Amino acid sequence: MPVTHTPNVPTLVILIGIPASGKSSFCRSYLYDSHVRINRDQLKTKYREHLLLDACICGRQSFVVDNTNVSRAVRAPFIAQARKTGFRVIGYYFSSMLNEAMERNRQREGAARIPDQGVAGMASRLELPDYGEGFDELWYVRMDGSGGFQVEEWCSGESCSHALVPSQSGPDMVYM
Numbered sequence: 001m002p003v004t005h006t007p008n009v010p011t012l013v014i015l016i017g018i019p020a021s022g023k024s025s026f027c028r029s030y031l032y033d034s035h036v037r038i039n040r041d042q043l044k045t046k047y048r049e050h051l052l053l054d055a056c057i058c059g060r061q062s063f064v065v066d067n068t069n070v071s072r073a074v075r076a077p078f079i080a081q082a083r084k085t086g087f088r089v090i091g092y093y094f095s096s097m098l099n100e101a102m103e104r105n106r107q108r109e110g111a112a113r114i115p116d117q118g119v120a121g122m123a124s125r126l127e128l129p130d131y132g133e134g135f136d137e138l139w140y141v142r143m144d145g146s147g148g149f150q151v152e153e154w155c156s157g158e159s160c161s162h163a164l165v166p167s168q169s170g171p172d173m174v175y176m
């Protein structure tokens with residue numbers, strides 16, 4: 001897993017992806033032992049999120065924001081606060097087809113399952129991450145088809161093999 005662990009430099013990891021794109025599973029597999037997890041589904045309120053974030057910042061503890069983080073506006077304050085206090089900032093973008101994410105969401109039980117419109121709405125608000133936002137590292141993640149994840153270096157522009165621009169709409173909308 002390509003997380004760079006620089007000794008004595010804590011990291012903020014920001015996961016970016018529509019619901020059911022695999023963020024929390026990735027966290028469990030790769031960040032469980034090293035990063036405190038900040039997750040809205042678990043904490044329920046922004047107040048608790050802020051308390052935990054402040055504790056991580058003050059204690060120089062690496063942490064991961066395991067929310068959808070689909071817009072720049074949502075990511076910006078996390079990045080700003082972490083950079084100001086000397087954290088490295090690492091982003092993982094979770095590629096997903098909307099129809100596949102919706103299907104995975106439908107398979108979930110109880111409160112973990114959200115309405116289809118919730119998944120679609122998040123997809124429509126998605127702004128792809130960019131180094132200009134202040135990331136020190138950006139990675140592109142996709143499910144590998146056998147229960148794991150494939151992680152590649154982020155790229156953008158014409159030389160990039162990923163289809164970086166989502167098509168406009170529809171159930172087959174592809175996010176890279």
Ligand SMILES: Nc1ncnc2c1ncn2[C@@H]1O[C@H](COP(=O)(O)OP(=O)(O)O)[C@@H](O)[C@H]1O
Pocket residue numbers: 017018019020021022023024025026104105107108143144145146147148149
């Ligand atoms: N690598 C994977 N390959 C196949 N299915 C996966 C993988 N990771 C997660 N899933 C399934 O996709 C669903 C959503 O995963 P989850 O990690 O909860 O996504 P998110 O946190 O982005 O909402 C879960 O039901 C999970 O079992």
Ligand SMILES: [Mg+2]
Pocket residue numbers: 023024025066
């Ligand atoms: Mg999750």
